[in-house]
Amino acid sequence: MYAIKTFDEEHRVLATGDEPELHRLVLAKYQHGEWQFPVVIEEEAAKPWDDAAYLASMRPDPQTEEREQIRAIRRAYHDDCHTIRSLAIKTGFTNQQVSYLVHKYSLRLRNQYWRAEKYDNPNEIITGQTVDLLGDKLGAPARSIRQASYSNGIVCGYYISRVPRA
Known part of the structure; x- marks a missing residue:
């Protein structure tokens, strides 16, 4: 790759490309009187290799990965899959990953389920299809979970709610 640079102390780059193209460009600009100042065609120096930048570009972006996952979930949702399972x-x-993404992106499911959200960390969500299943996951009796859902109470550090059928 070559570059056309001005012949002064600034060495501004005017154009880059292959050598024959640049010769034609220089001749055309001289003939039309657009460049009255001297220019030089130089080979561009290769940029130094940076291992840290290369390795950083290879790491997967967690947001991009999450967007791809939610796209897959939405495709499955449009193919009439309306339960977490x-x-x-x-x-x-x-199931845990699907449950987290469904709640984060507010997909409406057709079956009712129970949801527990950590009061000091809203990203930590536990769901269950039944009160007993949620109780097993939280280590709390189903009766206390049901009572907490009616009064917006807290069980084991989690806000309990029942998400109705859509």
Whole structure:
């Protein structure tokens, strides 16, 4: 790769490209009187290799990965998978991962389920299809979970809510 540079102390780059193209460009500009100042065609120096920047570009971006996962979940959702279990089976993600993404991006599911959200960390969400299943995950009795859902109470540090059918 070559570059056309001005012949003064600034060495401004006017154009880059292959050598024959640049010769034609220089002749055309001289003939039309656009460049009255002297120019030189030089070979561009290769830029030094930076291992740290290269390795940083190779790391997967977590936001991009999450966007791809939610796209897969939405595709499965549009293919009539409206439960966490069926979405997990269709996409190949874990139930916990599907549950987290469904809640984060507010997909409406057709079955009712119970949801527990950590009061000091809203990103930590535990769901269950039944009160007993959620109780097993939290280590709390189903009766206390049901009572907390009616009064917006806290059980084991989690806000409890029941998400109705859509």
